[in-house]
Amino acid sequence: MKKWISIALAALLVLALSVSAGAEVKEYIIATSLATGDTLPRAYDWFAEELKNRSGGTLVGTCYHDCQLGAQGDYITSLQLDSIQVAESSASLLGNIDSKFMIFDIPYVCSSIEDC
Numbered sequence: 001m002k003k004w005i006s007i008a009l010a011a012l013l014v015l016a017l018s019v020s021a022g023a024e025v026k027e028y029i030i031a032t033s034l035a036t037g038d039t040l041p042r043a044y045d046w047f048a049e050e051l052k053n054r055s056g057g058t059l060v061g062t063c064y065h066d067c068q069l070g071a072q073g074d075y076i077t078s079l080q081l082d083s084i085q086v087a088e089s090s091a092s093l094l095g096n097i098d099s100k101f102m103i104f105d106i107p108y109v110c111s112s113i114e115d116c
Contacts, residue, residue: 028061029084031069040088041065061086 028051030044041063048061069078075087076097091104
């Protein structure tokens with residue numbers, strides 16, 4: 001799971017760095033249902049700060065923690081409507097969109113955390 005989050009954040013950072021310096025400011029809305037002090041929201045806060053710093057201020061991330069923008073199910077719809085650009089979701093919710101995601105919801109697929 002950590003690997004996928006890292007890959008997603010790195011991909012978004014690469015996208016952010018590809019924007020030209022003279023462009024308008026683009027805001028990325030980042031949503032999470034987790035509490036503000038938890039690990040993932042802290043990573044999103046760090047990412048938003050890095051996004052702003054590395055893009056020279058042309059890209060800004062605004063984080064909304066603690067279900068401020070709704071529940072995880074609401075995030076899927078908001079992502080499809082481009083109301084938010086980054087969100088966390090459980091594999092079971094993503095399985096409703098495409099059955100290929102259901103592979104991540106099978107219990108005991110990995111024998112240890114290291115194997116996953």
